[in-house]
Amino acid sequence: MRKTLILLTTCAVLLTGCGGGGKGSEQPSSTATAKSTASAGATETTEATATESEGSANVKIKPEQIGQALIDGKYKEIYEQLSAEFQKQITREQLVEVIESVHEGVKAWNPNSQLVVNGNNQYTLVSQDGKIGVVYTMDEENRITGMRFIPLESFPESDNSLTKLAYGVPFTGEWYVFWGGRDVLSNYHYEFEMQRYAYDIIQVKEGSSYKGDASKNESYYAFGQPVLAPREGTIVRVVNDIKDNVPVGVMNEEAPAGNVVVIDHGNGEFSFLAHLQEGSAKVAVGDKVAKGDPVGLCGNSGNSSEPHLHYQVSDNADLFAGKSIRVQWEEGLDPRQGETIVH
Known part of the structure; x- marks a missing residue:
């Protein structure tokens, strides 16, 4: 099991999808484009948790300068920029010890991804x-x-093996990639073979995924939005009776995928469209669907922390028995965390 040195963990940026490695954890023909909002992170486990609070020093290092500050050994400046609560959990000496223990041989830190939503900025x-x-x-x-x-661990063989078929995006409008990419930093699914190339996708307006009461599903822009078949196929599984999680933040680990539609596209490729709204499925097992046909509505059922669409292609109709396959998207798309897909 991978060991991680945790200096501080802030849970606010986490969006939970179908889970991890087991059952208890879990397109239209018009042009689609992807635009990046930004491009911008090890070993005995040590944890210090805290909440955001007032900082204790002048802010000098900008987010995009953290990597170079680490390379330049500006540990004092980095420490002074920690929030007050962070500083309560770790001394400057401890911070230096932690960084130096993992920094040997590191000559550069390259920007990888950036997630900016609901007032949280993760790089x-x-x-x-x-x-x-x-x-x-x-x-x-x-x-x-x-x-x-x-x-970091990589899986080059499967990273370079795309689906035989090309897929359109399973929605219309603008959607934001919360989790997606070929590393565990930008896509927490990557660690688990059965979900390695999955996406968790939300809608964001003016930097937020919701407006109003954050505890209500109806406040989230993604909730109730149409979910579409990404290409033609036959419906082989439908779950339609799992309640949406109320209040938002409460999760159902007993039914990780929640309400889900599975489409057999042939060639051993199956689309999973998960966490759909209760009772919204518009298809039944055996139905034939064309690309762009509505199959349900985006919801918040299953092991989900807020309304979003979990999408992946697998080599088996059983999520937990199959392997995730990297999607060959139409229009040359290769969406990653922090990008907005416009369709």
């Missing part, structure tokens, strides 16, 4: 050799509220 960087990643979170005043160093 990830990868060392020049691809062996170590750092994830850090900063508040709106650029105080550092979280940092993790993670040893």
Whole structure:
């Protein structure tokens, strides 16, 4: 099991999807484009948890400068930029010890992904050799509220094996990639073979995924939006009676995928469209669907922390028995965390 050195963990940026490695954890023909909102992180486990609070020093290092500050050994400046609560959990000496323990051989930190939603700013960087990643979170005043160093593992064989068929995006409008990519920094699914190339996708307007009461599903822009067949196929599984989680944040680990539609596209490729709204499925087992046909509505059922669409292609109609396959998207798309897909 991968060991991670955790300096501080902020849970606010986490969107939970179908889960991890077991049952208890879990397109239209018009042009689609992807636009990046930004491009911008290890070993005995040590945890120090805290909440965001007032910082204790002048903010000098900008988010995009953290990697270079680490390379330049500006540990004092980094420490002074930690939030007050973070500083309560770790001394400057401890911070230096942690960084130096993982920093040997690191000559550069390359921008990897950036997630900016609901007032949380998460950035990830990868060392020049691809062996170590750092994830850090900063508040709106650029105080550092979280940092993790993670040893990275890659799976080049499956990374380079795309689906035989090409797929359109299973929605219309603008959708934001919360989790998606070929590393565990930008896509927490990547660690688990059965979900390695899955996507968790939300809708964002003016930097937020919701408006109004955050505890209500109806406040979320994604909730109730049409979910479409990404290409033609035959419906082989439908779950339609799982209640949407109320209030938002409560999750159902007993039914990780929640309401789900599974489409057999042939060639051993199956689309999973998960966490659909209760009672919204518009198809039944045995139905034939064409690309762009509505199959249900985006919901918040199953092991889901807020309304979103979990989408992946697998080599088996059983999510937990199959392997995730990297999607060959139409229009040359290769969406990653922090990008907006416009269709």
